[in-house]
Amino acid sequence: MSSEVMGTALMIGGIVAVFAILASAYKRRLAFKERKLELDAGLGTEAANRRDADLAARHGLLEQRLRVLERIITEAGDSRDVALQIEALRAEPKPTPILESAR
Template sequence: MTPEEVVALLVLMTAVIIVVSILANAYKRHLAFQERKLEIMAGQTAEKAAQYAAQNAQLENRVRVLERIATEGGSADLATQIDALRDIEPVEVTKQ
């Protein structure tokens, strides 16, 4: 192999190493972006789950009250109890 061929081979190998390094860095940045995107989605999912849990708890409480009202038979203040249920503010679940 002549010295010119050795130099050309070294230049080619250096260029390949540089291109591979650039591509590896770009891929690393892409993975970091995807990871951040998944973290944001996980946060949003957890927030939605908390909202659903709060709404579920409120509905369970309302059902308990309704069951109590229905089983108490001769309750004189039935209208007052039903009006009290209407006064409870509903929990809104936002859809995104």
């Protein structure tokens, strides 16, 4: 009977030891992930600020172009003059797409 109790105690002790080892490894893994997220968050802020600045610049350019178009349409003039002014706008350099500037 005592050998059965001893075997059971040894088995329970082994299970507890394996569980302790796995818990320690999991704790280290969580600490690593947390540190990685902290570093990524720091880098993400810089990239977000750069993207926001790009968006603000693009917004200003688009607003300026819209004002020019509004002025062209609201001014009195013949349709040929309006067409020439619109063609002149098409010749201006276009802003780069947002997705390409973020890369």
